[in-house]
Amino acid sequence: MTATAERPTTQPARRAGPSAPRRRSRTGHRWRVWSGVIVCILFLLPLVWMVITSFKFQRDIFTVPPTVFFDPTLSQYVQAWVGQGLGPKMVNTVIVALGAGLVSLVAGAMAGYALARLRIRGAATIGVLILASRGVPPIALAVPMFLVARTLGITDTHITLILAYCSFVIPYVMWLMRGFFLSLPKELEESAMLDGCSRMGAFFRIIVPISAPGLISTFIFSIILAWEELLFALVLTNRRATTVPVAIAGMVGDTEHGANWGALAAAGTLTVIPVVVLALVVQKWLIRGLADGATKG
Numbered sequence: 274m275t276a277t278a279e280r281p282t283t284q285p286a287r288r289a290g291p292s293a294p295r296r297r298s299r300t301g302h303r304w305r306v307w308s309g310v311i312v313c314i315l316f317l318l319p320l321v322w323m324v325i326t327s328f329k330f331q332r333d334i335f336t337v338p339p340t341v342f343f344d345p346t347l348s349q350y351v352q353a354w355v356g357q358g359l360g361p362k363m364v365n366t367v368i369v370a371l372g373a374g375l376v377s378l379v380a381g382a383m384a385g386y387a388l389a390r391l392r393i394r395g396a397a398t399i400g401v402l403i404l405a406s407r408g409v410p411p412i413a414l415a416v417p418m419f420l421v422a423r424t425l426g427i428t429d430t431h432i433t434l435i436l437a438y439c440s441f442v443i444p445y446v447m448w449l450m451r452g453f454f455l456s457l458p459k460e461l462e463e464s465a466m467l468d469g470c471s472r473m474g475a476f477f478r479i480i481v482p483i484s485a486p487g488l489i490s491t492f493i494f495s496i497i498l499a500w501e502e503l504l505f506a507l508v509l510t511n512r513r514a515t516t517v518p519v520a521i522a523g524m525v526g527d528t529e530h531g532a533n534w535g536a537l538a539a540a541g542t543l544t545v546i547p548v549v550v551l552a553l554v555v556q557k558w559l560i561r562g563l564a565d566g567a568t569k570g
Contacts, residue, residue, distance in 0.1 A: 320545065327538035334534055349535035350543070357524055359517065359540055366500060366516040367547075368431050373438035374495035378488065380439070381446025386476055388447070389454035390462065400451055403444050414440060415508040422509060429511045437505040442495045449494070453487035454480065493555050497548055517544050 326334055328345040353359050384403075388396045418437050422428045457480065465475035481488070503518040510519065521540050525532045 323538045323545075324542050327535065327542045329535060331533070331535055349533075349539040352533065352536040353524075353539040353543065357520060357536060357540065359520055359543065362515050362517050362520045363543070365431065365514050366518075369434045369438065369506075369514070369516060370496045370499040372431065372435040373442055373499040374492050376435060377439050377442040377446045377495045378492050381443045381491070382450045382481075382484075382488065383476075384443070384447045385450030385452075386454050386480065389451045390459070400448060404448050407441060407444055411441070411504050415505055418505070419508050428509060429513050431514050433509055434506060434514055434516070437509055438499045438502060441502075442498050445498065446491050446495055449491050450484070450487060453484055453491075457483060489555060493551060496551070500544075500548055 327349050328347070329340070329343055330346055330348070333340045333343045385400075387393065388400050393399065415437075418433075418440075419428070422433045427433045461479050461483070462472070462475040465479045466472065470478060501518060502516075503522060506514075506516045506519045507522065510516070517540070521537065521544070524537055524540065
């Protein structure tokens, strides 16, 4: 009697489909992407509408339904730049924003380094209190600043506006740079001081070059804060040092014939373009520096 060997039966291997966690992960990723797209559209729609309005004639701005196809014109930009004197005010805004950014960067970076490295009792509490000072209503500071500037005879000057802007920009700079300095190893300064550098020498020769991304991003952030400020400029300036936000606010005050919305849209577009271009150019350093400064310390 011969034993017959049983032939093993083979079944085709099943393809492993995507697991439930992977499907949920893909679905969540799609929802995040589409949510980001919707939020971007909601934020960019007013900006796009402002740019489109700036190229319309006054008669095409209030048509119902809104005019999609129209004859573009640059007359609104001419009216804003020449008729409303936006050119000199743009120069004033650039001078004040750059000046406030530079002064705030120097003072805030050195203060942030002191709070991050020096053995100061309650350094973290001091930093929180300085940042909490931003909770004071700006109008509570604007009126005393105006009285002091009038007493000293320095109203309607660039330097007065720069110093006023530094009062609310320096706390942000100090807090951001403190976090950035805390992310750097202490051995860098210790090695430099062992080689004969002082604390200030180690700061300027070692820490400042390494902290260039954080310094650049904080500087851009300071410029943006100073660029769009209205209250201090409205209180402390009159004619010579007036900035663009004050000029735009003044364009709304023509109650006899109504506001020129085309010129307002043109002025808003001219105000936004420099900030957007600057942010796009330095976005890599801006994101890196702000992320490091916000997640450390």
